[in-house]
Amino acid sequence: MPRDAGAARLRAVASKVSIGRSVVLCQIPLSLIVVVIGATAPLLRPGLATDPTFDLGFSMILVLLALSVIVPWRELPRGSLLIVPILDFVAIALVRAGAMETQPALGVLVVFPVLWLMRSSLPPWASLTLTVLGSLLVTSWPVLGSFDPAHLRSYLGLLLLPIVMLCIGVTIRVTSSGARAREIEIERKDRELNELLRAAIDRERVLTAILNTVDVGLTAVDAHGNTTLTNRQQELFNRLSGHDDAHPGLVFGADRRTPLAVDRQPVYRALTGETFADELIWVGEGDAQRGLSTAARPIKNADGSIAGALIACSDVTELVEAVSAKDTFISNISHEFHAPLTSVLGYLELVLEDEHRLPSHLSGYIDVAGRNAERVLHLVADLLSTAGDRVRVHPRPVDLAALIEMSVRSNRLRAQKNGVKLKTDAQNPLWTLIDPLRIAQVLDNLLSNAIKYSPGGGVVSIRAEESESEITLHVEDRGMGMTEQEARQVFSRFYRTPSARHAAIEGAGLGLAITKSIVESHGGSICCVSAPGKGSRFTVTLPVNGEVGRMPQDSVGESV
Secondary structure: OHHHHHHHHHHHHHHHHHHHHHHHHHHHHHHHHHHHHHHHHHHHOOOHHHOHHHHHHHHHHHHHHHHHHHOOHHHOOHHHHHHHHHHHHHHHHHHHHHOOOOOHHHHHHHHHHHHHHHOOOOOHHHHHHHHHHHHHHHHHHHHOOOOOHHHHHHHHHHHHHHHHHHHHHHHHHHHHHHHHHHHHHHHHHHHHHHHHHHHHHHHHHHHHHHHHHOOEEEEEEEOOOOEEEEOHHHHHHHHHHOOOOOOOOOEEOOOOOOEOOHHHOHHHHHHOOOOEEEEEEEEOOHHHOEEEEEEEEEEEOOOOOEEEEEEEEEEOHHHHHHHHHHHHHHHHHHHHHHHHHHHHHHHHHHHHHOHHHOOHHHHHHHHHHHHHHHHHHHHHHHHHHOOOOOOOOOOEEEEHHHHHHHHHHHHHHHHHHOOEEEEEEEOOOOEEEEOHHHHHHHHHHHHHHHHHOOOOOEEEEEEEEEOOOEEEEEEEOOOOOOOHHHHHHOOOOOOOOHHHHHOOOOOOOOHHHHHHHHHHHOOOEEEEEEEOOOEEEEEEEEEOOOOOOOOOOOOEOOOO
16 A cells, blocks of 8 residues: 555665664764773873874774764665674774783773674674674784794683673673564564554544445534534534534424523433433524434443433434324315215215115115214324324223124125125123224224235134233234234334235225224233234233223234
8 A cells, every 4th residue: 555655665764764873873982982092192191192003993993983974874785884893893903902001901892892793683693703703803913923832821811801792792682682572572562553553544534434424413522512523414414503612503492493402402411311312303494494303322431420422413304394294184184074974974864864764774784884984984083193192082881792793794795795704703792891982993994904905705703802801802814914024013104015005905004003092092902913825813902991091012923
């Protein structure tokens, strides 16, 4: 990658600069000591300043210092700089030989090139060999060319300095190996940290791209309410409301008119530790006003204290307006249906007043038509309740078995047309406290659905049973059935299964939603068990004592 290549070039340049600086720093101590000795020689050692051998060694050390500064060592092969400590041995040998009479201890200066060799990249055996040879050169320089075997025992003293330097070199090498290992470990950790840093930068870049892509506004704040992170969508919402650090912006409640108090705004609520979702607020004003569904969750430290909060906002303006338009439509259409249905009921009552003039078989038909027209009128009224209000019920003691029989008679003609046989199994009588009109509506909805969704005919069974605390009503068919997921949604308003839509079966998707509302208004519950191609079973559970107002959760059973 280009970034990695650039980083590698920077590291290479830094390494080369470091090499040049190291050469100079290694040479300065030796040069400084020799310069001090040469500067004080006229006062302390008058004969030393005129010794040609000392002058040669002195000059050689100064030249090596100059070369350390001038030569571009970073451009030369790395091993080439070892020529400096090797030549230092020669220069020290000359300085010691020139000062042998006045300063014989100058041989200890070899410790400087020894330190350099021990810290170099040479193998240990090579650096120790050069240490011994260089030290031996310094001690044996005065006797070179005048070797006398008779004085062999006295020459053994020349080995003292090489041995000492060898021990020093070994010690330095051993101690520096641990330091080198730590240095290598530090370098390894440094590389790992750099890799983690690059990975974190890459993740941050990807996260930023994701946050700026989603159509949900996201804001993270610290414990003081200061924004630490926001995405592009939230910035649009902030501009719409006029929000900035100094002004909270135009934020209104669900009615779109009442300004939302500061302590009721999402950020403040989240920082107090509150967690919520689907809270509707409005931002902006006029035609540009938008509805936002907000959710928030506090961010806590390890000790449980509030460290900040995360707030998410989704634009639901179109959805809210669609729901409002739907409710308005339902209200209008309900009023439009009410008048003609009332008229139909009125004329049916007039016909029934002349019942003695009608054939006996027509009287029963008109009675069924009247009851169903009355139920349609109640269904029209219930359309208004689908906007969220519960259905109102007026319980009284009723024989549920009689209601079941009445519903079966009302649906028998439709069942015969669909080739469906209705089968009833109910204890008779079955007294309980219910609203007969509403429970009749429940029975009709369940029976008509069972018949309607059994296009191939078959049997629809209605079974009722009573226990000490509840009455259970089962309506079961062997029709087209539903998947488990569809069974979970079947009680939702306006929901119709894909198979029902594909088969062009008539319906608005309101019957089961109203049925569920009626049952729950009686303090009961309703559930559905279904499987594709195997039919469905709806189970209604009602309390015997009519505990109206209890709202249990509905459930969906396993597939049959």
